[in-house]
Amino acid sequence: MSDLLAIETRELSKRFGEVRANDAINLQVKAGTVHGIVGENGAGKSTLLKMLFGFYQPDNGDILIDGDFVHLANPSGAMDHGVGMVHQHFMLVEPFTVLENIMLGAEGGRNLEEGKARARAALTDLEEKFGFDLPLDEPVENLPVGVRQRAEILKALYKGAKTLILDEPTAVLTPQECDQLFELVKLLRAQGNTVLFVTHKLHEIMAITDDVTVIRAGKLIATRKTSETSAADLAELMVGAKVSRQVSREDKTNRQSRLELKNVSAFNGQGHAALKGVSLQVKDGEVLGIAGVAGNGQTELLEVITGLRRISDGSIEFSGLTIADKSTVTDPITLRQKGMAHVAEDRLKTGVVESMSAKENIMLGYQTEDEFVSIGVLKLKNIEARAGACFETQDVRPRNIDLPIGSFSGGNQQKIVIARELAQSPQLMVIGQPTRGVDIGAVTKIHDQITELRNDGKALLVVSADLDELLAISDRIAVMCEGEITGVMRVEDADEKTLGLMMAGQKIDTSKGLAGNAPSEPSTAPTGGSL
Amino acid sequence: MEFFADLVLLIDSTLRIATPLVLTAFAGLIAERAGVVDIGLEGKMLASAFAAAATAAVTGSPWYALMAGVGAAVALGLLHGYVSINQRGNQIVSGMAINIAVAGAAPTLANFIFHKGGQTPLLDEESRFSIITLPGAEALADVPLIGGLYSEIISGHNLITYLTVLVVPATAWLLYKTRFGLRLRAVGENPEAVDTAGISVALIRYQALIIFGVLCGFAGTVLSTGLGAGFIRDMSAGKGYLALAAMIFGKWKPVPTLLACLLFGFVDALQGRLQGVSFPLIGEIPVQFTIMLPYVLTVIILAGFVGKIQAPRASGIPYEKDH
Numbered sequence: 001m002s003d004l005l006a007i008e009t010r011e012l013s014k015r016f017g018e019v020r021a022n023d024a025i026n027l028q029v030k031a032g033t034v035h036g037i038v039g040e041n042g043a044g045k046s047t048l049l050k051m052l053f054g055f056y057q058p059d060n061g062d063i064l065i066d067g068d069f070v071h072l073a074n075p076s077g078a079m080d081h082g083v084g085m086v087h088q089h090f091m092l093v094e095p096f097t098v099l100e101n102i103m104l105g106a107e108g109g110r111n112l113e114e115g116k117a118r119a120r121a122a123l124t125d126l127e128e129k130f131g132f133d134l135p136l137d138e139p140v141e142n143l144p145v146g147v148r149q150r151a152e153i154l155k156a157l158y159k160g161a162k163t164l165i166l167d168e169p170t171a172v173l174t175p176q177e178c179d180q181l182f183e184l185v186k187l188l189r190a191q192g193n194t195v196l197f198v199t200h201k202l203h204e205i206m207a208i209t210d211d212v213t214v215i216r217a218g219k220l221i222a223t224r225k226t227s228e229t230s231a232a233d234l235a236e237l238m239v240g241a242k243v244s245r246q247v248s249r250e251d252k253t254n255r256q257s258r259l260e261l262k263n264v265s266a267f268n269g270q271g272h273a274a275l276k277g278v279s280l281q282v283k284d285g286e287v288l289g290i291a292g293v294a295g296n297g298q299t300e301l302l303e304v305i306t307g308l309r310r311i312s313d314g315s316i317e318f319s320g321l322t323i324a325d326k327s328t329v330t331d332p333i334t335l336r337q338k339g340m341a342h343v344a345e346d347r348l349k350t351g352v353v354e355s356m357s358a359k360e361n362i363m364l365g366y367q368t369e370d371e372f373v374s375i376g377v378l379k380l381k382n383i384e385a386r387a388g389a390c391f392e393t394q395d396v397r398p399r400n401i402d403l404p405i406g407s408f409s410g411g412n413q414q415k416i417v418i419a420r421e422l423a424q425s426p427q428l429m430v431i432g433q434p435t436r437g438v439d440i441g442a443v444t445k446i447h448d449q450i451t452e453l454r455n456d457g458k459a460l461l462v463v464s465a466d467l468d469e470l471l472a473i474s475d476r477i478a479v480m481c482e483g484e485i486t487g488v489m490r491v492e493d494a495d496e497k498t499l500g501l502m503m504a505g506q507k508i509d510t511s512k513g514l515a516g517n518a519p520s521e522p523s524t525a526p527t528g529g530s531l
Numbered sequence: 532m533e534f535f536a537d538l539v540l541l542i543d544s545t546l547r548i549a550t551p552l553v554l555t556a557f558a559g560l561i562a563e564r565a566g567v568v569d570i571g572l573e574g575k576m577l578a579s580a581f582a583a584a585a586t587a588a589v590t591g592s593p594w595y596a597l598m599a600g601v602g603a604a605v606a607l608g609l610l611h612g613y614v615s616i617n618q619r620g621n622q623i624v625s626g627m628a629i630n631i632a633v634a635g636a637a638p639t640l641a642n643f644i645f646h647k648g649g650q651t652p653l654l655d656e657e658s659r660f661s662i663i664t665l666p667g668a669e670a671l672a673d674v675p676l677i678g679g680l681y682s683e684i685i686s687g688h689n690l691i692t693y694l695t696v697l698v699v700p701a702t703a704w705l706l707y708k709t710r711f712g713l714r715l716r717a718v719g720e721n722p723e724a725v726d727t728a729g730i731s732v733a734l735i736r737y738q739a740l741i742i743f744g745v746l747c748g749f750a751g752t753v754l755s756t757g758l759g760a761g762f763i764r765d766m767s768a769g770k771g772y773l774a775l776a777a778m779i780f781g782k783w784k785p786v787p788t789l790l791a792c793l794l795f796g797f798v799d800a801l802q803g804r805l806q807g808v809s810f811p812l813i814g815e816i817p818v819q820f821t822i823m824l825p826y827v828l829t830v831i832i833l834a835g836f837v838g839k840i841q842a843p844r845a846s847g848i849p850y851e852k853d854h
Binding site for chain 2: 053055074076094103105106
């Protein structure tokens with residue numbers, strides 16, 4: 001490890017309208033190291049990366065690569081200087097093969113076949129050096145996410161990257177795929193490359209980086225040697241205040257089954273089997289977490305429970321009534337009246353109408369109730385009163401019920417949605433991705449609220465892509481893989497490794513969890529685990 | 532024997548009718564594979580049909596006519612490109628606007644220039660792409676079977692129809708065997724991936740639209756100076772939309788698109804042959820019904836028989852860098 005700087009920025013600034021996305025950032029990344037960048041959503045990490053990659057032009061300040069001032073007019077300019085980026089959303093053309101994707105932009109001549117032959121030869125060497133074994137002739141759309149990511153990394157290396165920027169690389173991976181990625185990052189460092197590792201998961205920073213930089217509200221707050229800091233320190237730097245969580249969990253006896261799925265199967269929009277014989281039970285006073293890599297049937301599970309999708313087999317019972325079977329489906333508004341609330345997984349797509357005001361969004365789903373409407377005319381006073389109350393109890397900011405909901409931050413939008421769903425004091429809450437796109441402050445509040453509802457004796461089913469989150473709030477965790485439940489575990493017995501294996505499709509005997517037994521002894525759940 | 536002769540004639544007119552369809556469908560295919568939806572195929576075909584016929588009427592040269600036809604379609608293609616690439620406008624609205632504008636402007640201009648009620652004057656043989664009789668066609672015409680095939684189907688088409696035969700393999704080669712083709716297909720699927728690979732999305736899309744314009748120009752020119760002999764109001768008669776349907780039916784791939792065009796051409800030729808023919812029991816089918824055939828077929832095919840199709844994923848979506 002030398003003290004040469006692979007990347008340095010001096011007073012780098014970028015603003016979008018009134019927002020200072022990056023404010024005089026002085027970043028120093030030593031060559032041959034793994035350098036972590038942490039910050040909350042919207043802290044300005046992506047803007048910084050996009051400037052380093054030539055995608056955005058800075059308003060002010062300089063970028064130095066290997067000690068030289070550079071002007072990066074576009075991504076190919078950055079690549080010419082040996083900086084390659086692996087985006088959070090992969091920059092891959094899905095119907096193209098791995099080889100075609102890697103070549104794109106560096107085809108080596110007009111004739112595609114000649115270029116392919118040359119690229120194939122060059123890639124064989126690279127693959128050997130870094131221990132890749134990619135199916136070069138397979139269309140990318142047929143490959144699992146982890147393999148796609150490796151294709152992205154190989155693409156950057158093929159184009160001559162010495163410094164690799166990885167933007168939230170683990171967001172879509174199973175724990176096992178994460179381990180493989182970490183091995184690769186270490187190998188890259190051993191071969192003399194520099195890696196910029198961007199994430200908001202602190203345990204990853206602690207595990208893999210040499211140095212770490214914290215960004216908050218567009219400013220560089222601190223750079224530390226990883227060995228001289230701790231996850232708690234970093235969390236404090238990220239949020240700017242001490243984070244503490246204290247919600248105790250009580251356990252109730254005589255629980256009643258609130259929701260039961262018996263052998264439920266369903267097809268997705270493309271006509272493929274999305275759920276294959278799913279059986280689950282949620283009791284009052286418990287949180288059932290659903291874990292799994294995105295796209296393994298979780299979305300369809302939420303849809304069949306909330307009346308948005310027909311099931312092809314099996315049955316669903318809610319409060320003792322059959323709400324769905326092969327031939328029937330209950331519409332969402334009836335389910336709502338029966339006491340089911342739904343916090344949609346994709347907030348902007350199904351949870352809210354982005355361009356409508358907060359108060360209008362708050363009465364969505366209640367638009368047929370006498371309190372808010374008489375002979376088709378809205379009772380605006382009552383709506384405003386309800387919206388005002390929701391804003392007050394959830395502490396939504398800014399306190400303006402007339403603003404379009406799209407102009408609130410992700411966290412405040414989610415608070416508004418939760419307030420809307422709680423307004424009818426439901427018996428069951430079905431929640432998809434409770435804290436997606438939500439800042440850390442609001443995450444804590446939402447987690448606490450889920451626990452309070454549980455302590456109040458409500459039943460909750462929570463789907464989340466964030467294992468830490470599920471471990472923090474659930475009583476039991478069910479894991480889905482390819483439309484099947486690969487296992488259900490009590491949270492006390494669960495650990496990331498086992499859950500990871502189940503997420504990858506390995507069925508594990510978890511009979512005690514499957515029976516849906518209530519925890520027999522009082523449990524102290526590991527709250528705060530997500531930080 | 533009479534049936535065989537009928538069939539030969541039918542195939543012959545299928546080829547003629549399919550010529551503008553194939554050219555337009557391949558124009559649409561190239562634009563959409565690059566991510567630009569163009570519902571304005573119809574308008575571009577019509578504009579170049581007018582430009583070609585008017586130029587031929589004035590200059591007496593089919594070559595000038597072809598240049599004018601191609602020029603008109605390329606110009607409209609670039610206009611569509613400016614709206615949808617630079618201004619990130621709605622591509623359906625832009626295409627529709629072009630269709631409506633041309634449908635009105637072409638006959639108006641024709642009336643203004645030629646004073647013949649919105650038509651161009653009838654073109655003589657010298658100023659058209661007339662029928663080319665291949666060597667030996669007449670000599671072989673009387674030979675059973677082969678003679679008919681050769682003299683009717685292979686021989687006796689205009690130059691543009693022969694060129695169209697080359698368009699299909701040329702397009703396939705361009706799309707799948709060249710660097711430009713790789714980039715063009717990538718731009719239609721995931722423009723961000725192309726942008727981050729250091730290639731200009733706008734440049735690729737403009738290049739695609741120029742090729743698109745050239746093909747549309749050929750289609751319009753053959754309509755008014757090859758198959759017809761002058762410009763008539765609304766002479767494209769929905770062929771632009773039919774080409775669009777053929778392209779979708781062909782799943783944005785060259786060979787299936789060609790087959791779809793031939794099918795549509797065949798049905799159109801068939802309806803021509805059925806006009807005035809008396810059937811047992813039914814009697815004569817009213818001409819209005821036979822004319823409907825290709826369009827009814829389009830609806831049936833697109834509604835029922837195409838199945839799941841994946842359009843180029845970025846087709847019709849303006850490319851913007853996110854913030």
